[in-house]
Amino acid sequence: MAGQAMGFAPVVGLLLGGISAAVVAGVGALKPEAPLLAAVLGVVVLMALSGALHLDGLADTADGLGSRRDRETMLRIMKQSDIGPFGVASIAGVLLVDVAALTTCAQAGFGWQxxxxxxxxxxxTLPWSCRTSVPSARPDGLGAMVASTVRPAVAAIITAATVLCAVAFALLAAPTTRGQLLTSDGGISRMYGEGISGVYGEGLRGSAPTSGGGIWVGVEGTPATTDVNALQLLGAGLAVLVAVAVGVLVVRRARKALGGITGDVLGAAVELALPAALLTLALTT
Incomplete structure (x- = not known):
């Protein structure tokens, strides 16, 4: 059962992310000139929906590993309820990257995706963190319940399905339609307009006015075309793989220092993978 629960973790991410995406899209529709506001609200909603549990795990893991003490002391530090300087710095760092990267994506019209x-x-990262070769650092707790419960082949299949879904989400980005802008002084300049399709540039027939005072027309004699951003599609799939890689590195570090995973380590893997994926998307959008 524990292995199945970890296998369904991306589905939970889909539900939580869907709500956060709706918030980002809604704010973008109401205030398109405020991508930072959309990004902040999107990140806050996602954090609130998870109860900030993963952030707490990140902070505890950062405090424990950051202490550079022996294994038992690190585990004891991670179990304490207070948060030290490493924990505060880690939370601030990931949230700043989350907001900055998501703002960049929102500015490019790719925020909710x-x-x-x-x-x-x-x-x-959760099924990968709980694969059969990864032990638990403690005999009890969440780590002991889920460690070594997911076969690597199952994690790989889930990853392939997630990559395909990510590319599909990227395809849902608002299309950009190529055309021409007939300016008020009679000149013509190339431009890209959103949401205009099937427009023919034969004279002014089928033209559309623009907010800049000009008239948008399609390329003469041909229908307006929609560009597909290949880099954006590649970035969507790459973001998934980068997230997995970050999760694997977190678990590798935990195994070396603690001998295995704990619930806090799982939370840290999730919270570090999130900004890594957003940053990848921001750099490829």
């Missing part, structure tokens, strides 16, 4: 892809990709 980005938070949805990143939310799913970050939860994909």
């Amino acid at each position: 980005a938070i949805l892809i990143a939310a799913v990709a970050s939860r994909l």
Whole structure:
């Protein structure tokens, strides 16, 4: 049962990310000139929906590993309820990257897709963190319940499905339609307009006015065309793989220092994978 629960973690990410994506899209529709506001609200909603449990795990893991003490002391530090300087710095760092990267995506018209892809990709770290070769650092707790419960082949299949879903989400980005702008002084300049399709540039027939005072027309004699951003599609799939890689590295570090995973380590993997995925999307959008 524990292995199945970890296998369904990306589905939970899809549900939580879907709500956060709706918030980002809604704010973008109401205030398109405020991508930072959309990004902040999207990140806050995603954090609130998870109860900030993963952030707490990140802080505890950062405090424990950051202490550079012996294994038992690190585990004891991680179990304490207070948060030290490493924990505070780690939370601040990931949230800043989350907001900055999501703002960049929102400015490019890829905001809700980005938070949805990143939310799913970050939860994909859970089945990889619980694969059969990864032991628990403690005999009790969440880590002991889920450690070594997911076969690597199952994690790989889930990853492939997630990559395909991420690419599909990227395809849902608002299309950009190529055309021409007939300016008020009679000149013509190339431009890209959103949401205009099937427009023919034969004279002014089928033209559309623009907010800049000009008239948008399609390329003469041909229908307006929609560009597909190949780099954006590649970035969507790459974001998933980067998230998995970050999760694997977190678990590798935990195994070396603690001898295995704990519930806090799982939370740290999720929270570090989220900004990694968003950053990947921001750099490829």
